Amino acid sequence: METILITGANRGLGLEFVRQYASLGAKILACCRVPAEANELQALQKQYPSIHIFPLDVSNMDQIQALAKQIDEPIDILINNAGRLEKDETLGNLLTDSFMQTFMVNAVAPLKITEAFSKHVAKSKRKLIVCVSSTMGSIGENTSGGYYSYRTSKAALNMGMKSAAIDLEPQQIKILLLHPGWVKTRMGGEQASIDAVESITGMRQVIETYQPGPGEVKFYRYDGQTIGW
Numbered sequence: 001m002e003t004i005l006i007t008g009a010n011r012g013l014g015l016e017f018v019r020q021y022a023s024l025g026a027k028i029l030a031c032c033r034v035p036a037e038a039n040e041l042q043a044l045q046k047q048y049p050s051i052h053i054f055p056l057d058v059s060n061m062d063q064i065q066a067l068a069k070q071i072d073e074p075i076d077i078l079i080n081n082a083g084r085l086e087k088d089e090t091l092g093n094l095l096t097d098s099f100m101q102t103f104m105v106n107a108v109a110p111l112k113i114t115e116a117f118s119k120h121v122a123k124s125k126r127k128l129i130v131c132v133s134s135t136m137g138s139i140g141e142n143t144s145g146g147y148y149s150y151r152t153s154k155a156a157l158n159m160g161m162k163s164a165a166i167d168l169e170p171q172q173i174k175i176l177l178l179h180p181g182w183v184k185t186r187m188g189g190e191q192a193s194i195d196a197v198e199s200i201t202g203m204r205q206v207i208e209t210y211q212p213g214p215g216e217v218k219f220y221r222y223d224g225q226t227i228g229w
C-alpha cells in the first residue's frame with residue numbers, strides 16, 4: 001500500500017486527490033488547517049479508514065517541523081497542493097502583507113515541507129514529490145499580465161523545486177510540477193473549464209508514468225502536455 005501525504009486536503013483539488021487515491025487503496029496522510037471544520041474530508045475518512053487527518057497550516061514552520069517528527073513512516077508521494085490566490089491585485093494596488101502571505105504558502109512552504117519530509121520520501125519505494133503549480137507561473141506563457149503575487153510565487157516554486165531535484169538526486173527523490181488545468185474549485189471559480197474529477201484523474205495518470213532523468217524536473221499540464229518555463 002502506498003502512503004501519500006497531501007496538503008490542503010479539505011477541499012478543492014486536495015480533497016479530490018484524497019478521494020481518488022483512497023478509493024485505489026492508498027494510505028492517505030491528509031493535512032489541512034482546521035480538521036474540525038473539514039466536514040467532507042471527515043465524511044471520506046468514515047468511508048476509507050486508510051485516511052488519517054492532521055492539522056497543518058503550511059505557513060506555520062513550527063507546525064511543519066512538529067508534523068515531520070510525529071509522522072514516522074516512509075511517504076511514497078508527497079503532494080504539495082495547498083495554494084493561495086489574491087484576485088484583486090493590480091499594479092498600483094499591491095498589498096505587501098498579502099503578497100508575502102501568498103509567497104509563503106505557494107513558494108516557501110512547499111520547499112520547507114520538502115526539506116522536512118525528504119527523509120520520509122527517501123525511505124519509500126516511490127520517492128516522489130509532486131507540487132501543484134500553475135501555468136500562471138510560466139514566464140513564457142504570460143500574455144495577459146496581472147496576478148503579481150500568484151504568478152511570481154508559482155515561478156519561484158518552480159525554480160525552488162528545480163534546485164531541490166538536483167540536491168535530492170543522490171537520494172533518488174524525483175520531483176514533478178503539475179498544472180491542474182482551469183478547474184471548478186473555490187479558486188478556479190464556476191466558469192472554469194473542467195471539474196476536479198477530470199483534473200485529478202489526469203494528474204494521477206501523469207504521476208503514474210513519470211520517469212524523469214537524474215536531477216530533471218518536468219512541468220506538465222494535467223493532460224501530460226509539457227509547459228514552457
Ligand SMILES: NC(=O)c1ccc[n+]([C@@H]2O[C@H](COP(=O)([O-])OP(=O)(O)OC[C@H]3O[C@@H](n4cnc5c(N)ncnc54)[C@H](OP(=O)(O)O)[C@@H]3O)[C@@H](O)[C@H]2O)c1
Binds near residue numbers: 084181
Ligand atoms: N483551480 C484552478 O483552476 C487552479 C489552476 C492552477 C493551479 N491551481 C493550484 O491548485 C492547488 C489547489 O487549488 P484549488 O483549486 O483546490 O483551490 P481551493 O479550492 O481554493 O483550495 C485551496 C486549498 O489550499 C488550502 N490552503 C490555503 N492556504 C493554506 C495554508 N496556509 N495552510 C494550509 N492549507 C492552505 C485551503 O485550505 P483552507 O480551506 O483552510 O483555506 C484549501 O484546502 C493550488 O496550489 C492552486 O494554486 C488551481
